[in-house]
Amino acid sequence: MTASSSAVISADQAAAVSGSNFRHFMRNWATGVTIVTSSFGQQPIGCTVNAFTSVSLHPPLVLVSLAEQSRTLAAITTRDVFGINMLAWRQRHLAQRFAAATDDRFADVPYRLECGVPVLEGAMAAAVCEVERAIVVADHVLVLGRPQWFDCADSPDPVIFFGGWYQTFSRMGEG
Numbered sequence: 001m002t003a004s005s006s007a008v009i010s011a012d013q014a015a016a017v018s019g020s021n022f023r024h025f026m027r028n029w030a031t032g033v034t035i036v037t038s039s040f041g042q043q044p045i046g047c048t049v050n051a052f053t054s055v056s057l058h059p060p061l062v063l064v065s066l067a068e069q070s071r072t073l074a075a076i077t078t079r080d081v082f083g084i085n086m087l088a089w090r091q092r093h094l095a096q097r098f099a100a101a102t103d104d105r106f107a108d109v110p111y112r113l114e115c116g117v118p119v120l121e122g123a124m125a126a127a128v129c130e131v132e133r134a135i136v137v138a139d140h141v142l143v144l145g146r147p148q149w150f151d152c153a154d155s156p157d158p159v160i161f162f163g164g165w166y167q168t169f170s171r172m173g174e175g
């Protein structure tokens with residue numbers, strides 16, 4: 001037994017895995033950070049999402065997982081279209097802004113409309129997707145999207161979310 005083995009949970013204890021120790025497990029998975037966008041009429045809507053992945057190549061499909069009470073989810077399923085904005089390091093402040101309880105997430109955030117969807121200026125890469133399918137799973141909804149448009153800045157400095165902290169490649173190893 002190692003010092004960290006108190007966090008080990010065996011398969012037959014799986015039913016006992018709670019939300020908080022599941023979070024502890026997921027902290028070990030490094031991801032990028034996206035702002036998922038859509039709109040209600042003229043009002044841009046968006047929130048921070050790291051549950052984003054590609055699903056298939058033929059056809060190209062992506063997936064985002066959003067909490068069922070998410071306002072962004074409501075906008076997406078109303079309009080059947082959404083944007084994915086992969087954050088660059090210089091945009092890291094937006095990760096907290098777009099997760100916070102505020103009506104003003106887009107204040108002073110430069111964006112433009114692509115296919116009618118807000119796309120953040122300066123994102124590492126962005127795509128606009130049509131909703132292919134939305135699948136309710138427990139307290140989240142898996143939204144499958146088919147990209148209609150994308151743009152890549154190919155910046156070397158993405159926001160990386162790991163262990164509950166934001167990092168980037170050029171700063172790794174710094175205190």
Ligand SMILES: Cc1cc2nc3c(=O)[nH]c(=O)nc-3n(C[C@H](O)[C@H](O)[C@H](O)COP(=O)(O)O)c2cc1C
Nearest residue numbers: 047048049050051065066067070071072098099100
């Ligand atoms: C780094 C990070 C990643 C997040 N990833 C997700 C996610 O994948 N899915 C989700 O539903 N919420 C995620 N959240 C939480 C939402 O951003 C947050 O609940 C937000 O307030 C939802 O806004 P909305 O209700 O306006 O859509 C994340 C938050 C942070 C800080």
